[in-house]
Amino acid sequence: DQQVKQNSPSLSVQEGRISILNCDYTNSMFDYFLWYKKYPAEGPTFLISISSIKDKNEDGRFTVFLNKSAKHLSLHIVPSQPGDSAVYFCAASSTLIQGAQKLVFGQGTRLTINP
């Protein structure tokens, strides 16, 4: 039962353009969502998060949008840079479970930025 899904295994974008990565979830108990970037041989690096009380959060070139009714979130990167080439993971958790904040991850999307 895959509760967090990233349906695009890969995405290729030209440098300077917008990259849009998508993520869907099925568990309505999820109320905190995060995006991580991962380079080979390194651990996931936190990028940006959003609580379910918001529908948008922005940090520099990164913006995350949350559509609770559709159970969908997306990460926008503008403008895309070669250093953004990595695997991006969407993750979700539920703060409704006292003390436990395990992350449920999607399978990842490999983003390639072409010069």
Added chain:
Amino acid sequence: DSGVTQTPKHLITATGQRVTLRCSPRSGDLSVYWYQQSLDQGLQFLIQYYNGEERAKGNILERFSAQQFPDLHSELNLSSLELGDSALYFCASSVGRNQPQHFGDGTRLSIL
């Protein structure tokens, strides 16, 4: 640098053996989480500790156990190792609820 330190980076051992993976969380973080990343399963939550106490369990095998010590570092013990236990094991830490988890660079475990 996330501030989370995992040792060793690589571990090669044989079936039936036992290993211990170590994690030092970021300064000030009371929660430690362990995740397993295998080729076909993606990142899977194993177990969480908060200030020395077990707080949540995921799909962790009975052959695996963990603990968090008074200085907040954590160890993941894997015993009776099988070929299928070959994976990347990540540790993460966070300061509290609705705060991001920060990951170490993982321990790559190879079972021969």
